[in-house]
Amino acid sequence: MLFPKSSPTPYTLHPIPFPRSLFLTLFLIQLTSPVLAQAVLNISTSHAEGRTSDIPKLTVWSGSGLSLNFVSTGEHIVKAWLDDPSKLTLDFDAPLCESPCESSAKIIHLRRIEPLQFSHLPSASSTLLTVVTEGGQEKKVYYFKLNYGNGQPKYIAVNINTDTRRLLPQRQQPSQVSLKERTERIEQGLKIAKQQDTSGQNELVFERVEALLIQVRSGLSFNEAIKRTNLSPSVLFKLETLATNSGGLN
Numbered sequence: 001m002l003f004p005k006s007s008p009t010p011y012t013l014h015p016i017p018f019p020r021s022l023f024l025t026l027f028l029i030q031l032t033s034p035v036l037a038q039a040v041l042n043i044s045t046s047h048a049e050g051r052t053s054d055i056p057k058l059t060v061w062s063g064s065g066l067s068l069n070f071v072s073t074g075e076h077i078v079k080a081w082l083d084d085p086s087k088l089t090l091d092f093d094a095p096l097c098e099s100p101c102e103s104s105a106k107i108i109h110l111r112r113i114e115p116l117q118f119s120h121l122p123s124a125s126s127t128l129l130t131v132v133t134e135g136g137q138e139k140k141v142y143y144f145k146l147n148y149g150n151g152q153p154k155y156i157a158v159n160i161n162t163d164t165r166r167l168l169p170q171r172q173q174p175s176q177v178s179l180k181e182r183t184e185r186i187e188q189g190l191k192i193a194k195q196q197d198t199s200g201q202n203e204l205v206f207e208r209v210e211a212l213l214i215q216v217r218s219g220l221s222f223n224e225a226i227k228r229t230n231l232s233p234s235v236l237f238k239l240e241t242l243a244t245n246s247g248g249l250n
Helices: 020-028 174-196 203-217 222-229 233-245
Strands: 039-044 057-061 066-069 076-082 088-092 107-112 126-135 138-149 155-161
Touching: 039 203, 057 066, 057 107, 076 088, 107 126, 174 203, 174 233, 203 222, 203 233, 222 233
Parallel strands: 039 155, 057 138, 066 155
Antiparallel strands: 066 107, 076 126, 088 107, 126 138
């Protein structure tokens, strides 16, 4: 015998403390894919034109630019401008469209800079990007509300995609009301959950919910957005419940 037998050491089982914050984390977190940083968002042309609800809200982070890709629309960029040009620069993959629009710009790149001072231009916490495009004989105008972020970027590019479905007249879209209400409930529940999560352990989950809201508002269905963000439907249900009754995550 190589090793002598040793008598078993008696021990006592003690219950392991299970903190509330850990329960919150285990309830919410469904991380089976990499963190959403470096993700690419998809936005429909109807959303960017402001024809579905509010216009897209995007963030440009320090140290990481943001690209807006219009390639899939088949349109060329004629003009683009920022209401407040003091914190961002605009660049393009090619010269702007001048008729004929062959080999002209289809991608915009936004980059953060140290704030500049312009006379008679007030500083703002966000700005509006307006983009004019041309495809065939038709011109379109797209709008993006831009915010400024610090830290790890949640996405680095946005694809603007042509709608594959025909938009119905407003009176024929009763589901749009319930969709908007559900989105607002989730957003409200998210605010409450952030206030309750004082430990910050659910930050990654909250980022996924924010990404889901962006995709739903761009025209994606909840089911498809849930798949892309890898969230559990129970997370959204819990957030809606929080918004409805202002209760806690028990």
